[in-house]
Amino acid sequence: MMSSSLDPSSQTSVVLDPAVPTGPIEKQWDEHRRQLRMVAPNNRRKFDVIVVGSGLAGASCAATLGEQGYNVKCFCFQDSPRRAHSIAAQGGINAAKNYQNDGDSAYRLFYDTIKGGDFRSRESNVWRLAEASVNIIDQAVAQGVPFAREYGGMLENRSFGGVQVSRTFYARGQTGQQLLLGAYQALARQIAAGTVEMFTRTEMLDVVVVNGRASGIVVRDLRTGVVSSHAGHAVVLATGGYSNVYYLSTNAMGCNVTAAWRAHRKGAYFANPCYTQIHPTCIPQSAEHQSKLTLMSESLRNDGRIWVPKDSRGRHPVDVPEAERDYYLERKYPSFGNLVPRDVASRNAKTVVDREQGVGPLKNGVYLDFADAIGRLGQDAIEARYGNLFEMYERITGENPYQSPMRIYPAPHYTMGGLWVDYNLMSNLEGLFVLGEANFSDHGANRLGASALMQGLADGYFIAPYTVANYLAGRLGETASTSDQAFVETERAVSDRSERYLSCSGSRTVDSFHRELGRIVWDECGMSRTAAGLEQAIGRIRSLHQEYHSDVKVVGSADAINQSLERAGRVEDFFELAELMCRDALDRNESAGGHFREEHQTEEGEAQRDDENYSYVSAWAWNNGEPATLHKEPLEFDVVRPSQRSYK
Amino acid sequence: MNLTLKVWRQENAQDAGRFEEHQLSDVSADSSFLEMLDQLNERLESAGESPVVFDHDCREGICGACGLMINGQAHGHRARTTACQLHMREFSDGETITIEPWRSGSFPVMRDLMVDRSAFDRIIQSGGFISVNTGSAPEANLIPVPKEKSDAAFDAATCIGCGACVAQCPNGAAQLFTAAKVGHLGAVPQGDPEADQRVVNMVEQMQEEGFGSCTNHRECEAACPKGISISWIAGLNRGYLKAKLRGVDRRS
Ligand SMILES: Cc1cc2nc3c(=O)[nH]c(=O)nc-3n(C[C@H](O)[C@H](O)[C@H](O)COP(=O)(O)OP(=O)(O)OC[C@H]3O[C@@H](n4cnc5c(N)ncnc54)[C@H](O)[C@@H]3O)c2cc1C
Ligand code: SF4
Ligand code: FES
Numbered sequence: 001m002m003s004s005s006l007d008p009s010s011q012t013s014v015v016l017d018p019a020v021p022t023g024p025i026e027k028q029w030d031e032h033r034r035q036l037r038m039v040a041p042n043n044r045r046k047f048d049v050i051v052v053g054s055g056l057a058g059a060s061c062a063a064t065l066g067e068q069g070y071n072v073k074c075f076c077f078q079d080s081p082r083r084a085h086s087i088a089a090q091g092g093i094n095a096a097k098n099y100q101n102d103g104d105s106a107y108r109l110f111y112d113t114i115k116g117g118d119f120r121s122r123e124s125n126v127w128r129l130a131e132a133s134v135n136i137i138d139q140a141v142a143q144g145v146p147f148a149r150e151y152g153g154m155l156e157n158r159s160f161g162g163v164q165v166s167r168t169f170y171a172r173g174q175t176g177q178q179l180l181l182g183a184y185q186a187l188a189r190q191i192a193a194g195t196v197e198m199f200t201r202t203e204m205l206d207v208v209v210v211n212g213r214a215s216g217i218v219v220r221d222l223r224t225g226v227v228s229s230h231a232g233h234a235v236v237l238a239t240g241g242y243s244n245v246y247y248l249s250t251n252a253m254g255c256n257v258t259a260a261w262r263a264h265r266k267g268a269y270f271a272n273p274c275y276t277q278i279h280p281t282c283i284p285q286s287a288e289h290q291s292k293l294t295l296m297s298e299s300l301r302n303d304g305r306i307w308v309p310k311d312s313r314g315r316h317p318v319d320v321p322e323a324e325r326d327y328y329l330e331r332k333y334p335s336f337g338n339l340v341p342r343d344v345a346s347r348n349a350k351t352v353v354d355r356e357q358g359v360g361p362l363k364n365g366v367y368l369d370f371a372d373a374i375g376r377l378g379q380d381a382i383e384a385r386y387g388n389l390f391e392m393y394e395r396i397t398g399e400n401p402y403q404s405p406m407r408i409y410p411a412p413h414y415t416m417g418g419l420w421v422d423y424n425l426m427s428n429l430e431g432l433f434v435l436g437e438a439n440f441s442d443h444g445a446n447r448l449g450a451s452a453l454m455q456g457l458a459d460g461y462f463i464a465p466y467t468v469a470n471y472l473a474g475r476l477g478e479t480a481s482t483s484d485q486a487f488v489e490t491e492r493a494v495s496d497r498s499e500r501y502l503s504c505s506g507s508r509t510v511d512s513f514h515r516e517l518g519r520i521v522w523d524e525c526g527m528s529r530t531a532a533g534l535e536q537a538i539g540r541i542r543s544l545h546q547e548y549h550s551d552v553k554v555v556g557s558a559d560a561i562n563q564s565l566e567r568a569g570r571v572e573d574f575f576e577l578a579e580l581m582c583r584d585a586l587d588r589n590e591s592a593g594g595h596f597r598e599e600h601q602t603e604e605g606e607a608q609r610d611d612e613n614y615s616y617v618s619a620w621a622w623n624n625g626e627p628a629t630l631h632k633e634p635l636e637f638d639v640v641r642p643s644q645r646s647y648k
Numbered sequence: 649m650n651l652t653l654k655v656w657r658q659e660n661a662q663d664a665g666r667f668e669e670h671q672l673s674d675v676s677a678d679s680s681f682l683e684m685l686d687q688l689n690e691r692l693e694s695a696g697e698s699p700v701v702f703d704h705d706c707r708e709g710i711c712g713a714c715g716l717m718i719n720g721q722a723h724g725h726r727a728r729t730t731a732c733q734l735h736m737r738e739f740s741d742g743e744t745i746t747i748e749p750w751r752s753g754s755f756p757v758m759r760d761l762m763v764d765r766s767a768f769d770r771i772i773q774s775g776g777f778i779s780v781n782t783g784s785a786p787e788a789n790l791i792p793v794p795k796e797k798s799d800a801a802f803d804a805a806t807c808i809g810c811g812a813c814v815a816q817c818p819n820g821a822a823q824l825f826t827a828a829k830v831g832h833l834g835a836v837p838q839g840d841p842e843a844d845q846r847v848v849n850m851v852e853q854m855q856e857e858g859f860g861s862c863t864n865h866r867e868c869e870a871a872c873p874k875g876i877s878i879s880w881i882a883g884l885n886r887g888y889l890k891a892k893l894r895g896v897d898r899r900s
Contacts (some may be wrong), residue, residue, distance in 0.1 A: 064782040080769050082809055083711040097791065125738045135785075142785035144778045144838045146793075146802040153792030171802060177710055178805060185777035191775040191900060200766070223758060252705040289679045291686055292707050392709070395733050398678075461782045511686070556698050560660070561759045563701060564693060633887060 006079070016269075016619055016633040018422045020124040025639055026106075029128045037473035044069035047472045048480045050217055051233035052204045052259055054081030056176070056453060057436025058181035058238030060460030061468075066190030068465060070472075073230055074187065074196055075219060077203045077254060077566075082184045085240055085252040086456065089176020090297035090389070092160065092168035093453040095133035100157050101362035104165040106130040110641055112163045113451060116341050117416070117444020118593035118609060119642035120275070122617070122635065124423060125441045129451075132458035137169055139461055141180035147171050160449035161298055162341035162647070168450045173297055173388045179453055183460070203566065205494045207235060207263045207432065210484045214263075214432035218490045220498075222566065225559040227486040227495050228259070231480040234431050234468050237263060238460065241415035241437035243276065245574045246526065247518025247583070249412035250282055250295040256570040257577050260419050260438050268427040269619035269631060271420035271440035273577065274585035277447055277594050278527050279413030280345035283396055283406075284365040294396055294413040296368070296389055298449040301338045303373035303382065304406070305330070306345075308357040308366050317359070317367055317405050328352060332604075334648040343446045343594045343607070344647060350527050351605065353409070365407035374381055374402065410527060414452060416443040416594065417584075420619040420633070424467035425459060428619075433468055435459035445593025498558040501568040506551035510567045513548050514574065517541065521578045525585050528596045534586040538579055545575040580620055580628055587630060590614045602644070611642050649675040649736060652744040653688065655700055661685050661756050667746075677737040681724065682707060682714060684736055685747075702761035709733040709873060712808030715815065716761055719749035722812035722871040730810065730873040750815035754822070754858045765811050767857040768825060772898070775849035776829040793836055801835035804828045806874045813868035813876075819860030824853050824868040827884035828876045834887065844891035845899060851888045852898045 021028040021035075039047065042204040048071050051062040051301065054076040062074040076084060098104040109130040114121060137155070141147065147169050148156040157166040171178040190196040199224040208216040208229065216231035227611060239259035243249035264270045281296045307325045328348055330337045338345075349366050353356065359365050363569040374382050383390070393401050418428050418440040425441070426433050436456035443451065524530075524537035548571070589609035592614070600608045617633040650673045672691075675684050689699035708732040716731045718724035722732045731859030739745065747761065755763040793801075805828070812888040813824035827853050830847050833839035839846070862881060869878040 060782070067781045078705060078711070078713060079765060080809065082772075083705055083713050084770070085706070085711075087711045088706045088708055097788070135783075138785040138788045139780070139782060141788040141791060142778065142838055144801070144805075144833050144836050146798050146805050146832070146836065149793055149795045149798045151795050153794050153798075154789050171805075174710065174806065177808075178802075181805065185772060186780075186782070188769065188773040189777045189779060199770075200769075207667060239720075252711060253707060254705045286678045287676050289676050289683050289687060291680075291683050294708060394737065396680075398735070398737055465782070507694075509690050511690060531839040553693065553696075555693050555696060561701055561762065564699060634789070 013629065014631050016428070016631050018122060018633055020423045022647070025124060025127045029131060033466055036470040039469050039473050039476070040599070041069055043085070045071055046476070047071060048073065048232045049234050049236065049468065050230055051075070051236045052217065053084070053236060053238035053240065053436070053438070054184070054187065055084035055086035055238060055240055055436060056180055056183055056456035057460045058236070059084070059180065059187045060457050061435055061464045062188035062196050063183060063190050063234055064461055064465045064562065065468065066193065066195035069195065072190070072196040072237055073199065073232065075199045075202050075204055076307050077201065077222060079200055080198065081187055081198060082181065085255050086179060086180045086605055087177045088252060089453055090173045090295065092158065092170035092175045092450040093136065093179060093297040094160070094167050094450045095137045095169060095454065096130055096167060097134055097137060100166045102165045104167050107166065108165060109133060113442070113448060114444070114640050115645055116162045116448040117446055118607065118645060119444065119611070119637065120592050120635065121442055121444030123637060123639055126461065129442050129455055130457050132462045133454050135462055136454060136457045140179055140182050143186060145171065145178045145182045151261045159298060159302060159339070161301060161345070162337045162448045170299070170432045173386065176453060179457065183457070189537060204259045204355060205262060207266045208490045209266050209429065213430045213435035214482065215484070216482060216487060218494050220485070220494065223561060225562065227491050229482040229491055230477055231482045233472055233475045233478065233480050234433060235437060236464060236468065237419065237438050238435040239438045241418070242577060243412040243415055245518070245578050246412040246522050247514050248285065248290060248293050250279060250293050253292060256573065258433070258570050258573045259539045261573040262579055263419060263427070263429065263432060265622050266429065267622070268429040268432055269420040269621055270417070270580060271617050271619045272584065273581045273587060273620070274525065274595050275416035275445045275593065276412060277342060277414040277416060278346045278410040280342055280349055280410050281368060281408045282411035282413070283393065284360055284362065284409035286362070290485045294392065295411070295413060296393060296406060296408060298342070300368060300386060300389065303385065304338065304368040304370050305372060306338050306368055308359060312356045315358050317369070326357070333647045341448060341646045343445060346527055347596060349410055358637065365409045367405035369405035370401065371405070371522060412522070412526070414447055416445060416447055418442065420438045420617070424470065425464055426467065426471065431471065433464055435464055445595055464610045495558070497569060498565060501552060501554045501565060502558060504550070504552050504554065506553045508551050508553060510552060510554065510571050513544065513552060514571045517544060517571070517574060517578060520544070521581065525581050528598050529585045530598045531586060538582045541575060541579050541582065548572065548575060584618055584620065587618060588614055615642070649677060649739070649741045651675055651739070654744065654746045656748045657700070658757050660759055665757065674802060675736055676699055679736050680707065680732055681718065681734040681736065682732050692696055700761060701759045707732040710808060712810035715750050715763070715810050717750065717815060719746050722816040723873050728873055729877050750811050752814045752820040754820065755811060755814065767859070768809050768811065770857060771822070771826055771850055771853050772829065774853035775842070775846040776833070779832060779842060791837060797835050801832050804831035804835065804880055807876055808874055810873065811853070812871045812873060814859065816867040817860065817873035818865055818867065819863060821862040821868070822854050822857070822859035823862040823881045823884060824872060824876055824878065826850050827880035830884050830887060831880040834883070843874065843887065844894060844896045846888040847884065848891050848896045849898055849900070851884070
């Protein structure tokens, strides 16, 4: 469907065509669906579809394809699909239901998402997402997902950052858990029905490409170490985001870029890797030993007020009189106040901490204060809204947030970048579809709260089932088999890689390298970036990567459970990704959303875009370890005119 | 802090297994229990010894992957807390801590502290869902659900599938886990049409997996990190009996 050259080894830049349908935006998806090819019910069982990932995107896609009658094989590295990282999402999921009658509509949700993404996302995809959002809520409710309700029995909503309507549906602070259990149960039903075969504790380590098409995958059984192949007429990756490149992030420990990265090495373009989201409300790091950072849901900003003392005397927060507090978000952004988008909130927290106004033992946080809300609504009301989050905070810090304000600081949380996909969610590598956080498509340079769950489920329940079918329709009569030599070669390469780590006999653990890499990426390609810093980072990443080859130490063998070996491969992929993130950030001589180049800011310190020169998606092609080649997808805005975002 | 750790080591399911003792110093009181194990593992690996294998992922108490018997208590002594959310400040300097895997015939040990809990997935597969294909759902607010029912459903649905209930039960029973899912789906109107079939399928699958029977020790409830109430078990038993009286048999 693409007009341009698809040769993955192409060294010259091409202009990418996402094959967006023509016509008025509100009719595009309907019209497109009418034109997509279909597979008749009796032919569906002739197709094998591989779905890697069982988070919201993967489980919803695998279950739906199974219901439709395809033969699906679904893979995850955890011991159960129910444990995918999506389980940890707290705050909620958006949908343009307008149940609160406060002026919401598909257009509003579309507009907010485009603006929130700082005009770096594809309009047609976002519109489709906004339309699908309402169906997701219907589907989840029918599955029995216990969303919050009003006393009259109707669904309740709350508001989230960066918008002025209440469109977020939630299930206490465990919305991701409840939505994932809904999708997991739909998946379980298909496993019982025999349409989906589930492979748990199985890690995909490569895509197999035959005749230019994704034709299967190579996996390692994490229990036995056995490396084997699976063939499919189509391969769907729903393998999540790459925030763990920073080592410390709010993501689950196992989150990694391996599936996406190995596909990239096989020709799939990696888009906008430098667009990463640093979430404003996380518990600040307390010490070196820390293995992860914990998110305190954005919903807390509905009732909590963010402030720092005007001075740096280090007094106990309750001893700081009102007049000596700086409620900096309320001061700078009177109309959105504490509910500005994440990138804006995070950057402002960094600014005050850099000015030495930070609070806490390491002076690395700002206060999120509930005293006013408790005074106004009572402790019971606050407990009903956020009880589990307050408890979690207390467990981790040993401090009681009902009595003194929480301390928060930004932390890596979500990655807007990911594998490039066209309107059909297919990558430039034919037959490879990418869903959920693993693709780049809908959030531009910054994602609004409660919209990742929405996107993962829209992709999996309502978009991929149509577009994958369209692709399969053209493959009728072909058999999916692992007989091609490419499978043998890929399996060998996968095993050789394990052997390389095990035989290295170096002196440093995988984790020690990962921590060091993470620090470089956090310092130079985190909340703010400069050309000099990025150039220097690339050099440091490269030399640390070389040291990794010669000095990593992985104990044990490849033919048994070996968690260090699993991490060794993932960290190597993070090295390569980190370098690409820096290159991408360097290329993008503007600030946009989560990508803040210090050289490009307004007088007030806000992100300054350069629409004339950078209104494009950066899609990078792997070059066998040489600097990647940049391909561009120009962004066109027919509905919303890009403007300087203002939340004042 | 300085600690003495007695950690269960077992090569694989066939191996008999044994305790291994380690002294660990310089443990920060602010680290989580799993970060303390990370510290042990880094030390072991640096010395060329194989690290202790254990399951974990979110480290936020929500994925249900971590599961350790800590001094004989599932997830340790702090109530309503998973092992990953237990912090070392809850222990005292110089303490000896015994760490074991879940022990239950239906959760075979795979290696060290890692066990196979796939029996739980099979219980869900036998009927722990509402049969609604994608696309066939009605408009969400056409199904009003009284807030109390919805809240009750949530209380049950919060189960993380960790298996602490089984591990702590002297009989190795899985009633609390099964009751939580049956209770969640039974509390909302959407779950009604399949209620009888669901409870029969799930209870009988649970028996087939070899879990023990519940004799009301209440250990499960105390061990459950999500505070799932054993009153759900009474509901499970009632539902099962009624369905059986109505002549419902297992169907797949
Ligand atoms: C703490 C936290 C809170 C959040 N809260 C919200 C919120 O309130 N609202 C919101 O909209 N978003 C939220 N998000 C973001 C959102 O949760 C994620 O973006 C989303 O769940 C990702 O879903 P996914 O299906 O794309 O991937 P994941 O859920 O990450 O699933 C990835 C799947 O891929 C599998 N996998 C990965 N690699 C491999 C491999 N190589 N081989 C085999 N399997 C593999 C994994 O096993 C897993 O099954 C939150 C994120 C975090 C970290
Ligand atoms: S009932 Fe409680 S202890 Fe049992 S699996 Fe669920 S959360 Fe774990
Ligand atoms: S690691 Fe997820 S619950 Fe403990």
